[in-house]
Amino acid sequence: MKLAIVGGGPAGISLGWFLRGTKIDATVYEGLDDVGKKPCAWGLLKGIENQIDIPKESIYSEIKGFRIFLDGKLISEVRERERLGYIVDKPMFLRKLGEKIDLRLNSKVVVKDGVLTVNGKQEQADKVIFATGHYSLGKDVTIPAVQYITDLNYDPEMVDMYFYSDLLGYGWIFPDPKGAKIGVGGYGSVDFIKEKLKTITKGKVLGFHGARVSDFGVLEERLNGSYIGEALGTVYAVTGEGIRPSIMSAKIMANALLEDKDFSKEFKRSKLYWSLQIHAKVIKEAKARNSVKGLERVLLKADPRLVVKFAMGDFGKLDLIKLFGSSII
Numbered sequence: 001m002k003l004a005i006v007g008g009g010p011a012g013i014s015l016g017w018f019l020r021g022t023k024i025d026a027t028v029y030e031g032l033d034d035v036g037k038k039p040c041a042w043g044l045l046k047g048i049e050n051q052i053d054i055p056k057e058s059i060y061s062e063i064k065g066f067r068i069f070l071d072g073k074l075i076s077e078v079r080e081r082e083r084l085g086y087i088v089d090k091p092m093f094l095r096k097l098g099e100k101i102d103l104r105l106n107s108k109v110v111v112k113d114g115v116l117t118v119n120g121k122q123e124q125a126d127k128v129i130f131a132t133g134h135y136s137l138g139k140d141v142t143i144p145a146v147q148y149i150t151d152l153n154y155d156p157e158m159v160d161m162y163f164y165s166d167l168l169g170y171g172w173i174f175p176d177p178k179g180a181k182i183g184v185g186g187y188g189s190v191d192f193i194k195e196k197l198k199t200i201t202k203g204k205v206l207g208f209h210g211a212r213v214s215d216f217g218v219l220e221e222r223l224n225g226s227y228i229g230e231a232l233g234t235v236y237a238v239t240g241e242g243i244r245p246s247i248m249s250a251k252i253m254a255n256a257l258l259e260d261k262d263f264s265k266e267f268k269r270s271k272l273y274w275s276l277q278i279h280a281k282v283i284k285e286a287k288a289r290n291s292v293k294g295l296e297r298v299l300l301k302a303d304p305r306l307v308v309k310f311a312m313g314d315f316g317k318l319d320l321i322k323l324f325g326s327s328i329i
């Protein structure tokens, strides 16, 4: 089978990687002149290394601890012996995986009336998978996220997460080879988000960029076997984590294609789907109440390790009840 994968982000590249050397002849088309150009803080949580290679040279640091702030006040700090995740040089990570697959850069895809064109030229494929990220999503299912890169001298093993009583969203300070990436994303105007960002910015600003990020959970109408990654909604809505879940969705797609199984059924059976939808439910309920009080209470009262389990999507029903009460299930 000849497969066209549209988009060379974590979802598209990893689908190509999972399918390399198999009966499926996959080509990844990326519209830009390089991979990993999309604004991102490069945080990759642990666990995914069991599914995909993370080339050593692309790992900037291993995350061993985190701090959580509410309205600028430190509310918890945890430092572990074991790593919680990585900061990866995302372009290098994707380039390294891309070397092992048929990846075509500068290849803008349009699919119209079932016809696939690449840079205006018609191409043949038995199947097309869209891994086009937030670029294919509307404003109703995404929020703005903006980020500074600064020269802040920052501990490479720590990450800071910021939450606010007047913003349904999150801020972060992540280590970066140049110093730190400092950002805020949330359900508000870009101006409001930028104001919030100023309150946590430290160090000399070296760069600024932004993009939209999904906060809706999985889009059921796209669960038809043609979408993976953020284009399908695989971002944890409470934290904005999208790299690892996008790779996980690609793995489920690769297995479904190789085993002639129905992707939608396989995906819906996965813990990934369930945990993404729980995150999305927390956000939808906060939006409906127009209040972040519920989340605030969790941050202030719950065991920080349980909060991390929730953030990572690594939770069960009992954990949820402890955090939110039984109404969440």
Ligand SMILES: Cc1cc2nc3c(=O)[nH]c(=O)nc-3n(C[C@H](O)[C@H](O)[C@H](O)COP(=O)(O)OP(=O)(O)OC[C@H]3O[C@@H](n4cnc5c(N)ncnc54)[C@H](O)[C@@H]3O)c2cc1C
Pocket (backbone or CB within 6 Å): 006, 007, 008, 009, 010, 011, 012, 029, 030, 031, 032, 035, 036, 037, 038, 039, 040, 041, 042, 043, 044, 107, 108, 109, 110, 131, 132, 133, 134, 135, 145, 146, 147, 183, 209, 210, 211, 212, 213, 228, 229, 230, 231, 234, 235, 240, 241, 242, 243, 244, 246
């Ligand atoms: C500011 C910010 C910081 C973030 N930080 C983190 C973080 O630290 N950790 C984390 O896990 N997540 C983070 N995220 C989310 C994460 O970046 C995304 O969820 C993740 O990259 C999604 O992967 P993807 O492959 O589905 O889509 P993308 O990475 O968006 O890749 C899609 C690709 O498709 C290409 N494309 C689109 N349309 C076409 C077309 N028609 N033809 C050819 N190519 C096309 C695009 O150029 C793009 O390269 C952040 C998001 C933002 C906005």
